[in-house]
Amino acid sequence: MKVLLFSDPGIDETVAILYALLHPFIEVVGIVTGYGNVTREQAIRNGRYLLTLTGNEDIPLIAGAEGPLTGETAPYYPAIHGPEGLGPINPPESISAEFVNFDEVFKIIDQFQDDLVIVTLGRLTDLAIAFLLGEKSLKEVKAFYIMGGAFLVPGNVTAVAEANFHGDPLAADIVMEKATNVYVIPLNVTTQALITPSIIQTVYKSQQNEFGKLLVEVFDYYMKAYKKLVPGINGAYFHDLLTVSALGNPSLLGYVERNVRVDHGTGLARGQSIADFRPKPELSSSEKREQIALQLDYQSFVYDFIRIMTGPVSS
Numbered sequence: 001m002k003v004l005l006f007s008d009p010g011i012d013e014t015v016a017i018l019y020a021l022l023h024p025f026i027e028v029v030g031i032v033t034g035y036g037n038v039t040r041e042q043a044i045r046n047g048r049y050l051l052t053l054t055g056n057e058d059i060p061l062i063a064g065a066e067g068p069l070t071g072e073t074a075p076y077y078p079a080i081h082g083p084e085g086l087g088p089i090n091p092p093e094s095i096s097a098e099f100v101n102f103d104e105v106f107k108i109i110d111q112f113q114d115d116l117v118i119v120t121l122g123r124l125t126d127l128a129i130a131f132l133l134g135e136k137s138l139k140e141v142k143a144f145y146i147m148g149g150a151f152l153v154p155g156n157v158t159a160v161a162e163a164n165f166h167g168d169p170l171a172a173d174i175v176m177e178k179a180t181n182v183y184v185i186p187l188n189v190t191t192q193a194l195i196t197p198s199i200i201q202t203v204y205k206s207q208q209n210e211f212g213k214l215l216v217e218v219f220d221y222y223m224k225a226y227k228k229l230v231p232g233i234n235g236a237y238f239h240d241l242l243t244v245s246a247l248g249n250p251s252l253l254g255y256v257e258r259n260v261r262v263d264h265g266t267g268l269a270r271g272q273s274i275a276d277f278r279p280k281p282e283l284s285s286s287e288k289r290e291q292i293a294l295q296l297d298y299q300s301f302v303y304d305f306i307r308i309m310t311g312p313v314s315s
């Protein structure tokens with residue numbers, strides 16, 4: 001499966017990207033790195049570091065946006081992801097911040113068309129820009145997997161909003177309105193995607209190398225941040241990892257089909273994801289619908305994570 005990733009690494013993006021690069025059936029054909037958990041510049045450096053670490057320097061690293069469509073100054077999240085987005089790790093000085101321009105997105109789409117799956121792990125700004133620039137090309141894409149939203153459950157940055165949708169709610173709503181074959185992976189399931197210290201230790205036993213060390217260090221940092229946020233938690237939620245794992249494992253998540261919109265006003269509901277879950281919503285056959293993940297097979301998620309992450313890595 002050919003996959004174009006949109007991301008803002010970030011600790012859980014990092015683990016999701018590593019998982020995708022290691023997965024035998026996922027071929028990452030490009031990574032767009034924009035602002036989000038960190039600045040755009042840092043996201044590019046972190047993306048380049050991950051590609052170098054895994055011997056994937058030839059995958060195009062595409063520069064995304066510096067801030068949201070709303071024109072606001074983006075907040076970053078060093079308390080959760082670390083000052084540079086990789087917990088305690090600073091990518092070595094030798095890592096370049098080389099990138100290719102955004103038009104590479106369209107080259108990739110034109111090359112792979114309906115073989116291509118797009119996955120977004122951060123703010124939706126870059127994907128919304130792609131829709132605004134070239135909606136026709138994007139119609140060719142096979143499917144979109146989007147980490148974002150919280151349906152009838154608490155948000156993680158406000159009472160009702162999840163970070164990726166809240167960070168650029170206008171972009172999120174544009175994507176929901178324009179994209180077809182969309183799989184939304186919201187907090188409803190990602191807050192069940194708990195990775196614990198013992199899972200990480202199991203992976204580390206098979207990966208006692210630079211890759212394994214990175215995994216342990218970013219995990220420890222992320223877990224400490226989560227312990228301050230969620231009383232009694234023994235691990236951390238890996239939202240983005242779950243989104244990428246859903247690609248190779250269609251039975252991992254149970255979906256409900258509804259039209260999704262995102263509030264992009266400036267009031268209390270900003271960033272809230274909205275779908276009509278009333279028992280008999282009157283959906284017309286022409287109404288656009290998204291697949292919303294509401295159930296997770298946790299055992300399969302953990303088993304799959306260990307299986308993929310203990311696979312070959314160059315030392």
Ligand code: BDR
Nearest residue numbers: 010012121162163164239
């Ligand atoms: C999302 O926000 C970020 O903190 C994570 O990387 C994830 O993409 C979860 O709300």
